[in-house]
Amino acid sequence: MGEPPVTRISRTPRAPLTAATVLLAVGVLGGVLTGCGTGHRASAAASAPSDGLPHTAVRVSLGVCGQGWTRPHAGQQVFDVTNASDGPTEVDIVDPKSGAVYGEIEGLAPNTTRTLDVTLGGGSYAFKCLPDDADAMTGPTVHVPGHAAAGPAAAAVSEQDLIPPTLAYQKWIGGRMSQLAQDVGTLKDDIDGGDLGPARSDWLTAHLVYERMGAAYDTFGDADGKINGTTAGLVKGLDDPDFTGFHRIEYGLWHGQSADQLKGPAAQLVSDVNALKASWPQARMDPLQMGLRAHEILENAVQFELTGRTDYGSHSNLATARANLDGTRTVLGYIRPLLTSRDPGLPALDKSLDRLQSTLDGFDHDGSWTPLNSLSRDQREQLDSAAGGAVEQLADVAAIFDVRRTS
Template sequence: MSALLGRKAVIVGATIGLAALSACAKSEPAAKDDGTGPVSVKATDSACDLSRRDVKSGTSTFSVSNTGSKITEFYVYADGDRVMGEVENIGPGLKRDLIVELPTGKYQAVCKPGMVGDGIRGDLTVTGDAPAQTSEDALLKQAAVSYQRYINSQAVALEQKTTEFTAAVKAGDVAKAKALYPVSRTYWERIEPVAESFGDLDPKIDARVNDVEPGTEWTGYHRIEQALWVTNSTKGMAKYADQLLADVKTVVARSKAVKLTALQMANGAKGLLDEVATGKVTGEEDRYSHTDLWDFQANVEGSQAAIQALRPALQTRDAALVTQLDTNFKAVFTALDKYRTADGFKPYTASEPEKKALGAVVDGLAEPVSQVAGVIAKK
């Protein structure tokens, strides 16, 4: 579930550091600065203070510190709550940087204490005429084109499999719908950073019951999942199936038109691993079907696809990091192998030690992936 609209559960235990990122805090206003360098964001449970709200076009770094008591998220939104960049699950006392490329325009900087609701919002103005990094760097331009092809292929498959899944639901074929549920979600999970950038659609498609805002109807994959596995029925699910397919088709159409930057790709690759740590490893994501490992693998595959598209540029900037990334991606897939079956994965009912072991290997991958944005941002 990801840009990710405050829907994530927090992983229990210090072993899985991915879940602990940083939040929006207040206690003291952010320090004044000279207009250069990172923008300091001080986040509490009730405020989101930026050291400045005017930045130059091009690449900006937001250094987010959470001095509150709640887990938080930090977003930069364009019009319509389109996510330009975000960091999630920032634990109390922790700090995390967001590196994002912003063209001239008006934005909102948003903290979400508790990772719910519309968040604490403030204006952010970007001025200047710096050219987009991808237009200056041939390797980054090539990376964006390559990744866009991947997104388009996954979006087409997402629509096809969701059509099959929702048709089975409407036909009352519980067995077929159960079989298609994790397959359909695989394509969603691979492209979550792109899908979630269309903020209004993500909660409609992928919210869990505890993530739904009061007064908002619960819809999407997990609403149908509950019916399939808890009541073993599709009764009353036709309208949710229709809505899910309509929303997926909208995501697919928008995905074909979206223009991604190399920094968005790098941040998305890290965001997908945050997804694994906060939902899949814990078993919170697919809590009725226990098909979490399908989502787990898809998130990692999506992260790897973004990194692979960036690989030529990374190789010229930091070849040692590329080697480390290759090694650590392999380690995650190897850890998943013990849970595989001939046609997918075993139901995910892992013990706490097993969850910690999986979390540790994901942490091992997340650390080098978190370095990619900084490497890409270098001129």
């Protein structure tokens, strides 16, 4: 057998995006850049700022947080923050009463200066320093005069905040396991009976159930590769014994393999799904990953489904992307109570998801989905625009739910 041009999806989580990284990439919290400038040694001569903004030099060290902020004023401005201690530290500018974060610098190295660009309105602010291997420290409260509006801020999210929605989502996944087990059982019955026409339809039904469970893939561990892996990285490709699960059966159903050739893979899929279902009550999802997963589900859909890299013959990538969107909305539903008060861009996110859903639904013709390679140039551009906009908005969610130290 030949190799199809696909790449194996890695469900292994990437190193979590820091809030600073995501903020720089997409301008979350209204364009506040958090420590994105290249650090320079504090001893270097400072050149005149070329950004046209007022700069204030502040110093942090052991026992000192935000020294030098003596002439507060409203508006967009830059703090040149120097770490004079002998260890790295995180530096935030916060509302001292609510703890809401207006900007942050992560990993400020010793004897290094980095910039913090914020927009401050009338009100009270303070620098908060969180040195490695030491307690957090909040500097003196500074009062900015006037009534100008401040830039956006995000109240810190704690692990305790995320535990209830994570447990609720995990319970939802458990309920979907029963549906998944039932649907792969139906697929196996089709193949055992030699009914490959119904098997193709039932394959898609079962696969889409799995694809809606995207925030749990990391918790599935090795089971995800068995159930939904591809041939990439497998020495023998399509003939490799480790090529199992939905895509192995997909290849056979759409490449002329007989029912006898597919009975073994179908039985293996049922066995792997049932094993996952049995182990799920003992599984524990990581609450710290919920916001990141909400972003990654559609990010993976753009990278793998909307490029056709996981198509083994069914040409159902657009249906899979639509299921991934359902999965994204499910995760957002569980964390929405925390997100509502923290993300001023939530209405725009909902609008972008609605746009993507409408675009994808236009390719569904009573359960028969348009193949990717049949899209016109205009259709492709509309789809890419809608998907890209949604992923960009979801990056804000990942940043807001990046759990920060508070003590």
